[in-house]
Amino acid sequence: MRFMQWLHRWVSLILVVQVVLWLISGFFFALTGHQGMSGHQYMVPQKTFTELRKVAAKVDFEEIKQWFPNAHSVELVSVAGVGQYQVTLPDDVIYIDANTGDYWSTDEALATRLALLSYSGPGSVESVERVTGSNEVNGWTDPGFRINMADDLNTRIYVDMASAQVVEHRNTPWTIADWAFRLHFMDYSGGRSFNHLLIWSAGLLALWFSLSGLILLGRNLINGDFNPGRKKTWLEQFQQQGHPVASSCGGGGTCGLCKVTLKGDNLPEPNDSETALLNRDELNAGVRLSCQHKVSTAYSVELADKAVSDTRLTLVNKRQLTPSIVELTFTSPGNLTYHAGQFMQFRIPHLNEVLIRHYSMATRPDLNKLVFNVRQMTSPQEGVPPGVGSNYLCHLEVGANVDATGPFGDFQLTEQNNNTQVFIGGGAGIAPLRSLIQAEQAKQQPRHSVFFYGARNEDELCYRDEFEAYDGVAYTPVLSETTKADGWSGKTGFIHEAALAWLANENLNAVDVYVCGPPPMLKATLKALTDIGINRSRIRFDDFGI
Ligand code: FES
Numbered sequence: 001m002r003f004m005q006w007l008h009r010w011v012s013l014i015l016v017v018q019v020v021l022w023l024i025s026g027f028f029f030a031l032t033g034h035q036g037m038s039g040h041q042y043m044v045p046q047k048t049f050t051e052l053r054k055v056a057a058k059v060d061f062e063e064i065k066q067w068f069p070n071a072h073s074v075e076l077v078s079v080a081g082v083g084q085y086q087v088t089l090p091d092d093v094i095y096i097d098a099n100t101g102d103y104w105s106t107d108e109a110l111a112t113r114l115a116l117l118s119y120s121g122p123g124s125v126e127s128v129e130r131v132t133g134s135n136e137v138n139g140w141t142d143p144g145f146r147i148n149m150a151d152d153l154n155t156r157i158y159v160d161m162a163s164a165q166v167v168e169h170r171n172t173p174w175t176i177a178d179w180a181f182r183l184h185f186m187d188y189s190g191g192r193s194f195n196h197l198l199i200w201s202a203g204l205l206a207l208w209f210s211l212s213g214l215i216l217l218g219r220n221l222i223n224g225d226f227n228p229g230r231k232k233t234w235l236e237q238f239q240q241q242g243h244p245v246a247s248s249c250g251g252g253g254t255c256g257l258c259k260v261t262l263k264g265d266n267l268p269e270p271n272d273s274e275t276a277l278l279n280r281d282e283l284n285a286g287v288r289l290s291c292q293h294k295v296s297t298a299y300s301v302e303l304a305d306k307a308v309s310d311t312r313l314t315l316v317n318k319r320q321l322t323p324s325i326v327e328l329t330f331t332s333p334g335n336l337t338y339h340a341g342q343f344m345q346f347r348i349p350h351l352n353e354v355l356i357r358h359y360s361m362a363t364r365p366d367l368n369k370l371v372f373n374v375r376q377m378t379s380p381q382e383g384v385p386p387g388v389g390s391n392y393l394c395h396l397e398v399g400a401n402v403d404a405t406g407p408f409g410d411f412q413l414t415e416q417n418n419n420t421q422v423f424i425g426g427g428a429g430i431a432p433l434r435s436l437i438q439a440e441q442a443k444q445q446p447r448h449s450v451f452f453y454g455a456r457n458e459d460e461l462c463y464r465d466e467f468e469a470y471d472g473v474a475y476t477p478v479l480s481e482t483t484k485a486d487g488w489s490g491k492t493g494f495i496h497e498a499a500l501a502w503l504a505n506e507n508l509n510a511v512d513v514y515v516c517g518p519p520p521m522l523k524a525t526l527k528a529l530t531d532i533g534i535n536r537s538r539i540r541f542d543d544f545g546i
Contacts (some may be wrong), residue, residue: 008212011205018186018202025184030178039174042114042121042155059085059101068094074094078166079104080113087165095163106164111145115157118166123151134158136178137168216257234290234301235262238347244308246345246358246408251291253277256543257358257408260290264299281537298317308406313334313370315400321373322460325428326394327362330370330402338365338407340439341432341542346391347403356391360516360542361407362431364438373462411542413440414512419538421447424499424525426454426517430462432542435517440465441470449473454495454521456481458488476502496525502533508534515541 035041064074064085072088076098083098094102096178106114108128118123126148133141137158144167150156153171160167181187185194185203235258238245246257253273262268263286270283271292278287290301313330321327343360359372376388376394396402413421421440425433430453440446451473455461458479468473478491478498491498495517503511513534515525522543529539 004212004518005216006254008209011209011212015202015206015209021183025180027185028177028180032102032173036173037177037180039168039170039177041153041171041173042101042119042123042149042151043169044118046122058083058099059096061085063101064096076103076251080117084164085509093163104162104164104259106145106161108145110164111159111161112147114159114164114166115145115149117146118169119149119155119157121149121151121153121155123149123155126150131158135172136174140167144492213494224302231294231296234293234295236291237295238290238303242301244310244345244405245290245303246343246406247291247356249291253289253292256289258290259287259304259410261302261304262286262288262293262299263302266298268293268296270464279536279539303511304408304410307337308408309336310403310405312401313404315396315398315402316369318396318398319460322455324376325430325462326374326376328372328374328393328396330372331368332370335368336370336407339412340364340435341411341413342405342407342409342435343411343432343542344406345408346389347405348392350388350392355389357393358408360409360411360435361433362434364435364442371431373428373431374524409542411516412436412515414540417447417512419447419510420506421449422450422499422503422511422513423449423453424495424515424517425452426495426521427460429515429517429522429542431516433514434463434466436514437467437470437473441472443495444470451475452478452495452499452502454480456497457486458482489509494524495521496528499525500528503529503532508532509538511538513539515539519543 061074061076064087065071068074068087068089070090072090073086074088075086077084077086084095084104085098087094087096096102097104108130112125112128129146129148130143131146132148134141134319136156140158140160143161145159145161147159148510149157153173154172158167158170159165186198187193187196188198189196207364232240233251235245235247235251245260247255249255249257253271256273256277259282261277267286268288270278270288273292274283274289277289287304311332311334313332314327316331317327317329319327338361341360343358346357346359348355348357359374362371362373363369372393374390374393375387377390393402409432421436423433423437433451433453437449437451440449449470449472451467452465453461454474455477456479460526461477464475467473476491476498478493478495479488480492480494482488483492504522511534514528515522515529517525522541526539526541530536
């Protein structure tokens, strides 16, 4: 159901974009009309510019018929006063010069003359080009001429060399209409057809969208979501009462941030979202997602993060940590306290709304400052804005304020034991891991720690000197876009593969593993760790709170 919800949302986005294109292009068609889109505004109807009078042919009609005994028809026509035999064969039409008996060939002067005979506009000939077919004339691939007219519509006239036919008139309104046609019929290859794979796929997507919408609607009806008297979820109740609860999916059951602990004898069974997002120990301890359960008096509920509060942070330092990551240091009025590995929920003003973004603290808690690592998101493609939240934060000036709520999260160090602490991270996932490693190393008896950190290249290795300087941390950077040929003598490839190679020689019952990084890396690492048999209760992860 979660996957259906997710897919339904993304398919709806694609379909909405296409519906907008249909509306715009359809509106354009209605306003422009057929004549306005044809490209024939200055075209004389074919019959009136073809000179139909008979001409004196030097090559006899009967002779031509003998040359082509299987011809369906042979017709003598006048091309600007010169005789031309049009011979229709079973699979072709050929054109013979009635004066010479040779295959017809149109020269530039004749092409220009024929173009002018077909033209009724105010312009004169601007230029003549030899072409072989044109993507402006569907299906025409033969040699010919393009006569460009100097007029208000930028008229182009195409003349076929072998037949001396005026193939088409094109102009600027036609070009605009052609693009509207492509958008309307999703015909981006220019095949002038609405019977193609893309439109079939769109049809199937629309069908899937409708069916999944009906299924989701049915589920909402069964849940009583449209009933004005329906019970609220715990998440809605807490939010209405002003209790801060982390959430980035708006109650959709996909982010896993809205954890609460239920206490009592009649706890509701975990649903699919909870079994996917919470581990067995959490479920056994009564942890549930507050967005997934209606308010009930059958049990009591404890917020996971009781020390959460709203706060206004002031930026006191900003530095470029790596080419893609900016380090921001804030102070908070009451020296906000937190546990290593926790995150804050930032409120980012954007247009007329407030966006919620989550960032983990990147230092141990006792330093009286809040340090965050923000990856500067670039625009995925031209015209698409870069990440709104990261861009906003990276462009704050020292002294600026930003509102936040927190701290949240239970990505924290395990209780003291003798296990090796294994940290695996990539990219901006360094932040909570660094906080955890610093906290571990600040203990009187720090546990032995191993840190595998993945980055694209050497320049992206955040805090490298710091990790290399720790006596109690075996630091292993792994680069994914660098090879030995680049002068790098360390490990290369995927971070989870390097970690797995090391774990292969370890006692898997004597490790606590912490993972944080971009979603694909996180997913691959968690799968690899469970595949080799590490108990889920020994694995802690943070999915950036996204
Ligand atoms: S709010 Fe996202 S899972 Fe509950």
